[in-house]
Amino acid sequence: MTRYLVTGGCGFIGRHLTATLLEGGHGVTVLDDLSSGNPASLPPAARLEEGCVTDARTLARLAEATDGVFHLAAIASIAAVEADLGRAHAVNAGGAANAVAAATRSRVPLVLISSAAVYGDAGSGAVSETHPCAPLSAYGADKLQGEQHALDAAANGLSAAIVRPFNVYGPGQGADSPYAGVIPSFIAAALSGTPLRIDGDGSQSRDFIFIDDLIRLLSAAMEQRQPGALIVNGCTGTATSVTALAQEIGRICGGDIRIDPGPGRAGGVQCSLGNPGRAEELFGFRARIPLQDGLQHTVTWQRGTAS
Known part of the structure; x- marks a missing residue:
């Protein structure tokens, strides 16, 4: 049985991803500090470990027992980010660095959830992944820094897929x-x-993308197991x-x-x-x-x- 680690698995996207992975016959360990996620909404078959992605040791330990890491944990609320920029940076950029390090050490593939916020104001056209990134918010800047951690590690053998979701919605x-x-x-x-x-x-x-479509994309991204990194938009066009x-x-x-x-x-x-x-x-x-x-x-x- 393939086992995955999902950080932020009690959040909106994380809960849907966890349920889909379990339905596919996989084992799932969720790491979440429960600052915004609801543990009661997790499927009973998921194993929940309460903790934060700022704890590099915990992430490394959990990654050792998995076949792949989905890193979703983040402080995404604009108000919460602005209220404590230091904490948000530690979670959003530092947490990504820890997830990258854990996956690299355990030699397992990583799917890193970034954000369309990295593009900033890209104009009215459909933006591709090669468009220059100029984030307008601290959140977007931290997400871009997290991407760079993954790109640097991929140059040394990490298999990383970076997904930039646009506006995700759903039940x-x-x-x-x-x-x-x-x-x-x-x-x-x-x-x-x-x-x-x-x-x-x-x-x-x-660009509004339904949650089920995004989960299909994240699952497909995990199948990318060649050394190196790729970046894809999570969008409808x-x-x-x-x-x-x-x-x-x-x-x-x-x-x-x-x-x-x-x-x-x-x-x-x-x-x-x-x-x-x-x-x-x-x-x-x-x-x-x-x-x-x-x-x-x-x-x-x-x-x-x-x-």
Whole structure:
């Protein structure tokens, strides 16, 4: 039986990945400090070790007993990062360095979850992995530093796949979490009949990828076991404006929606759109779930949790 280590496995993406790996007959050890993840949502077959990725010894020990490492643990909340930049840097950049070191020492492949935030404001076109990175946030800068750790280790034999997810959504992403994205927040507002808050004129657009599609990509990335490193976007290649997203959510929720416009965010990214070509070339991967279908699944789940 193949056994994997999933850091941050109690988080939104980590829980889905853990469940998928277990369903595939693999063993899974989860390392999570439970600062934001919910251990009750983990499948019973997963082995949970409470701890932080800043603990290099624990990571190294756990990696020794696995056949591959998925590194997802991070502080992704903008507010949490800004509130304690030192702690965020230690987790986001330092944790990645520890995961890289642990996988290198144990000679197992690593899938490192980075972020589209490394691109910064890349313009309105679909950005490819070769586009220059110019992160606008401390979070993006830390993620880029984590990538560099993996690239350096890959030059010395580590098999590393770096995945840059764009806007991930789906069932299990709670609207009450400080890490919640725009979709669960919009759904919660639509279901409760409260206005949807949109910053700016609503023309800003994002590439939304359904959680099941991202998990397929992460699983495919783990199959890359040749020495060296590769970088792929986790995206659909389709941009949706925030206004169009709000309207679609309103339609699915079955009622008229009210939009409460707010001031635009200074220094924000107007368009975030990924080019999925490399993932298709390397893994034959293409996102399968249209936004409308993914939103329907998400609304159904969120309505059930609210009832």
